[in-house]
Amino acid sequence: MLDAFEVLTTSGVVVWSRTYAPVSPAIVNNFIADTFIEEKNGSIAPTDSQSAATNPAYRSDQHTLKWTFVKELGLIFVVVYRSLLHLSWVDKLVDNIKTIFVQLYGDQLTKPHTTLVECHSFDEYFDQQLRELDRSSNIGTISPIEEEEVPSNGQQSAPGLTYRGRTLNGGGAGTQDPVSTDSTPIPTPDASRPSTPGNLVVAKAGPVAKMSRRARKAQNSSSAPVSSGDESLTSSRQKKGAKATKKGRKWNAEGFADEEDDSLQLDYSQPNRASESETEAVGRSSALDAVESSTWGSRSKGKFILKDLGDEVHDILASAEAEKAEKAARAESKTGLLGSGVNTISGLFRNIVGGKTLTKADLESAMKGMEDHLLRKNVAREAAVRLCESVEKELVGVKTGNFESINAKIHSAMESSLTKMLTPTSSLDLLREIDSITSPPVTSLRKARPYVISIVGVNGVGKSTNLSKICFFLLQNKYKVLIAAGDTFRSGAVEQLAVHVRNLKELTAREGGQVELYQKGYGKDAAAVAKDAVSHAAQEGYDVVLIDTAGRRHNDQRLMSSLEKFAKFAQPDKILMVGEALVGTDSVAQARNFNAAFGSERALDGFIISKCDTVGDMVGTLVSLVHATNVPVVFVGVGQHYSDLRNFSVKWAVGKLLSSN
Amino acid sequence: MTPSIPLVIIGILIILGGPLIFHLVLASSSSYTVPPSVLLLGPDNSGKTSLMTLFERGANPSKTHTSQIAHSVELNASTDSDTKASFRNYDDATGTHTKFLLVDTPGHGKLRNVSMGKLARTEKVKAVVFMVDAAALGEQETIAPTAAYLYDVLLFLQKRASSKGKDKASIPVLIAANKMDLFTALPAAMVKSHLEVELSRIRASRSKGLLDSGVGIDDVGSEEQDGWLGEYGSDKFTFQQMNEFDIDIDVLAGSVLTEEPGADKWWWWIAQRVVG
Numbered sequence: 001m002l003d004a005f006e007v008l009t010t011s012g013v014v015v016w017s018r019t020y021a022p023v024s025p026a027i028v029n030n031f032i033a034d035t036f037i038e039e040k041n042g043s044i045a046p047t048d049s050q051s052a053a054t055n056p057a058y059r060s061d062q063h064t065l066k067w068t069f070v071k072e073l074g075l076i077f078v079v080v081y082r083s084l085l086h087l088s089w090v091d092k093l094v095d096n097i098k099t100i101f102v103q104l105y106g107d108q109l110t111k112p113h114t115t116l117v118e119c120h121s122f123d124e125y126f127d128q129q130l131r132e133l134d135r136s137s138n139i140g141t142i143s144p145i146e147e148e149e150v151p152s153n154g155q156q157s158a159p160g161l162t163y164r165g166r167t168l169n170g171g172g173a174g175t176q177d178p179v180s181t182d183s184t185p186i187p188t189p190d191a192s193r194p195s196t197p198g199n200l201v202v203a204k205a206g207p208v209a210k211m212s213r214r215a216r217k218a219q220n221s222s223s224a225p226v227s228s229g230d231e232s233l234t235s236s237r238q239k240k241g242a243k244a245t246k247k248g249r250k251w252n253a254e255g256f257a258d259e260e261d262d263s264l265q266l267d268y269s270q271p272n273r274a275s276e277s278e279t280e281a282v283g284r285s286s287a288l289d290a291v292e293s294s295t296w297g298s299r300s301k302g303k304f305i306l307k308d309l310g311d312e313v314h315d316i317l318a319s320a321e322a323e324k325a326e327k328a329a330r331a332e333s334k335t336g337l338l339g340s341g342v343n344t345i346s347g348l349f350r351n352i353v354g355g356k357t358l359t360k361a362d363l364e365s366a367m368k369g370m371e372d373h374l375l376r377k378n379v380a381r382e383a384a385v386r387l388c389e390s391v392e393k394e395l396v397g398v399k400t401g402n403f404e405s406i407n408a409k410i411h412s413a414m415e416s417s418l419t420k421m422l423t424p425t426s427s428l429d430l431l432r433e434i435d436s437i438t439s440p441p442v443t444s445l446r447k448a449r450p451y452v453i454s455i456v457g458v459n460g461v462g463k464s465t466n467l468s469k470i471c472f473f474l475l476q477n478k479y480k481v482l483i484a485a486g487d488t489f490r491s492g493a494v495e496q497l498a499v500h501v502r503n504l505k506e507l508t509a510r511e512g513g514q515v516e517l518y519q520k521g522y523g524k525d526a527a528a529v530a531k532d533a534v535s536h537a538a539q540e541g542y543d544v545v546l547i548d549t550a551g552r553r554h555n556d557q558r559l560m561s562s563l564e565k566f567a568k569f570a571q572p573d574k575i576l577m578v579g580e581a582l583v584g585t586d587s588v589a590q591a592r593n594f595n596a597a598f599g600s601e602r603a604l605d606g607f608i609i610s611k612c613d614t615v616g617d618m619v620g621t622l623v624s625l626v627h628a629t630n631v632p633v634v635f636v637g638v639g640q641h642y643s644d645l646r647n648f649s650v651k652w653a654v655g656k657l658l659s660s661n
Numbered sequence: 662m663t664p665s666i667p668l669v670i671i672g673i674l675i676i677l678g679g680p681l682i683f684h685l686v687l688a689s690s691s692s693y694t695v696p697p698s699v700l701l702l703g704p705d706n707s708g709k710t711s712l713m714t715l716f717e718r719g720a721n722p723s724k725t726h727t728s729q730i731a732h733s734v735e736l737n738a739s740t741d742s743d744t745k746a747s748f749r750n751y752d753d754a755t756g757t758h759t760k761f762l763l764v765d766t767p768g769h770g771k772l773r774n775v776s777m778g779k780l781a782r783t784e785k786v787k788a789v790v791f792m793v794d795a796a797a798l799g800e801q802e803t804i805a806p807t808a809a810y811l812y813d814v815l816l817f818l819q820k821r822a823s824s825k826g827k828d829k830a831s832i833p834v835l836i837a838a839n840k841m842d843l844f845t846a847l848p849a850a851m852v853k854s855h856l857e858v859e860l861s862r863i864r865a866s867r868s869k870g871l872l873d874s875g876v877g878i879d880d881v882g883s884e885e886q887d888g889w890l891g892e893y894g895s896d897k898f899t900f901q902q903m904n905e906f907d908i909d910i911d912v913l914a915g916s917v918l919t920e921e922p923g924a925d926k927w928w929w930w931i932a933q934r935v936v937g
Binding site for chain 2: 006008009010011012013014015017025028029032033036037038074112113114115116416419420423424425426427429430431432435436441444473476477612635636638645646647648649650652653
């Protein structure tokens with residue numbers, strides 16, 4: 001069965017959740033980071049039109065996550081279950097829950113300056129959906145696993161819970177045959193109303209926080225409990241039921257006498273509430289609640305409420321379906337002459353003044369222009385299309401600001417999109433990293449060893465040149481550097497490095513840097529040479545080893561396969577790939593192949609973009625490289641001198657890419 | 662009269678009233694008074710969103726995950742009411758309360774520019790709360806990015822303070838050492854010293870590092886002093902050095918999830934800055 005279902009906002013707040021088995025929050029965090037922030041699987045920015053079935057499932061070690069996303073509300077619906085299980089109805093569940101939730105609470109989410117959403121009564125809707133979908137699915141495959149899950153979900157009151165759950169189900173949904181009652185609804189009965197005290201607080205604080213103090217006081221003294229807004233949507237009969245539950249729950253869960261009943265609701269500082277840690281609170285109170293509410297439900301109106309709710313849910317789903325169909329129909333058939341005329345005029349007006357809601361058609365021509373602009377900047381077509389699609393999806397349905405044209409909007413959206421893409425997850429401070437390896441802190445148990453950097457790339461992009469530029473930079477910071485001549489193939493390669501080393505020695509002799517060349521001549525195995533160089537450096541007390549490699553064509557399997565062995569032998573701390581800014585579309589394939597060449601455990605750590613001085617503003621190659629691999633750009637080569645190496649600045653690159661000439 | 666009196670009156674009304682209504686519509690769409698803001702910065706998984714929900718809800722902070730966008734909540738702070746030292750002041754009618762916005766920012770490395778953009782663009786920033794995970798700060802993997810982020814924030818504030826022209830109020834910084842309930846958590850003094858050591862190290866390596874692309878050779882001499890955090894040329898960085906730029910930095914320990922030590926100290930710090 002499911003492990004957890006969560007509804008969370010893009011600002012990170014979990015609006016509603018249901019947990020059946022403890023799930024580490026890191027799983028969902030990783031899912032968000034990989035899917036939404038880093039866009040690792042190369043997926044374009046997700047849209048709300050997609051259902052959970054079309055969104056690629058996210059898999060962590062043992063769990064599978066299915067998700068869907070509502071863009072305009074910034075809501076993410078995610079369900080977590082064990083990868084072992086094949087739950088065919090999960091997609092449908094996520095989609096239906098999305099529809100229902102948006103319908104019921106959508107307007108609450110658009111309020112500014114608050115994170116509160118009163119949705120404690122959503123539990124019932126969720127249970128109803130789960131029960132319904134679960135019933136229709138194949139029972140035989142799920143039941144054994146489910147039996148195992150039982151002990152893990154309700155810690156304190158597991159036996160009673162299950163027992164009561166079954167009785168409720170037997171009595172409540174009496175039409176089912178015994179097999180299905182047994183297997184299906186383990187999670188369903190235990191939470192017909194698990195509104196926790198925490199949820200209670202949530203429900204109260206919402207309207208209260210918005211009110212003036214006096215109004216709040218007045219409300220406080222009046223005996224009626226603060227009713228949550230969503231209840232008006234449900235039937236009046238259910239409202240009565242819900243209130244009855246609330247009252248009963250308050251007494252039981254808090255263990256307080258009824259003398260305090262009114263002040264209790266607004267007293268947020270109850271020590272026993274606050275002291276409970278978050279997860280505990282959810283688990284414990286939902287268990288407590290479940291027992292009482294299920295007894296209550298089965299005895300009196302359990303069946304009726306369930307049935308009622310089911311109808312309502314179906315109504316919601318049907319109306320959403322109809323709305324969608326209607327919208328599609330409206331899009332196809334234009335309205336009458338007068339209507340379209342007025343629309344066009346107001347559209348033109350809004351175009352200038354702003355406040356226009358953007359549609360795909362509005363954006364089309366402007367997006368085409370943006371794509372051409374990116375292509376002119378030497379961005380590979382693939383990357384340009386991806387960027388434009390993500391920008392387009394971001395903008396559809398968005399209102400333009402006052403006196404803001406579509407082009408300006410696209411420009412700023414593209415800027416943020418590019419910045420997000422090019423910004424590395426963790427910035428590289430090479431000197432600090434070298435220091436932490438070569439002189440580790442006393443408290444850590446690591447031994448000091450030389451820091452190994454190796455440089456790869458296709459032929460003629462400037463591997464040796466950039467290597468010597470890095471070497472010059474390190475020498476200026478007084479490191480002892482060993483350069484290993486790993487290019488044992490091309491004639492003159494070793495001599496070229498020897499010349500560099502001689503120059504560097506002369507240049508930095510008075511600044512205190514030390515540099516030597518390690519070479520074994522030609523024809524040797526490059527991986528073995530690299531390994532020897534590293535062990536030699538460790539013996540001689542070098543700080544940094546820079547390994548040059550032979551240039552290789554990225555689509556030549558024979559040459560590329562030796563890189564895996566090389567990575568295994570030399571164990572480099574950093575593998576940097578040199579890509580030249582001059583190359584065009586091929587850069588995507590280059591980056592992909594090199595990134596994959598080091599085996600499954602190792603990937604590239606960064607790019608050096610060489611020859612940036614030769615392309616002017618057309619620095620699109622670096623976008624292509626990052627797009628293909630998600631590996632950050634570290635250095636930029638901007639000239640012929642040893643000192644012409646720069647840290648990559650995202651702002652600089654974005655500025656160049658968007659400059660118009 | 663060819664145009665009748667009512668027609669003239671209606672005409673005058675439309676001519677005079679039209680702009681007025683237009684103005685009202687525009688005015689209602691954007692609020693004139695911007696409440697003061699307090700920014701929540703810090704690396705991911707340090708508890709920013711949790712703290713925000715705790716302050717809003719009074720108890721039981723909401724479950725949270727990695728944030729992708731900035732989000733703000735409206736809160737009331739007070740320095741003269743009965744419950745001034747606690748954020749659970751919803752029913753308190755005594756004293757004067759000041760409304761302010763607590764702005765939560767995403768902490769993920771890729772979204773850093775969103776957070777820094779918030780810092781640069783938000784109006785009336787009264788204070789910055791920089792959350793750190795004190796329980797993980799002992800580890801190199803955590804302290805390095807945390808300090809790098811703090812370095813960027815402080816450098817931005819320093820540049821802002823030293824830039825002449827507009828007379829802007831200085832922004833105090835609170836380093837909120839969160840997760841004190843955990844066993845591995847460092848006490849506030851240790852958090853401070855660890856961060857200071859790490860910041861001096863970053864400052865040293867930045868001064869020796871390569872130039873950023875886009876920075877021309879000509880700008881080097883003039884830019885150099887701007888990129889140095891704290892007292893120029895000093896060996897070790899301390900938070901006191903920021904006083905020179907009118908930036909007060911306090912380190913306070915607390916925890917979002919537990920009652921003890923709780924978040925009251927942070928709240929009191931914020932309340933003083935917002936009201937004062």
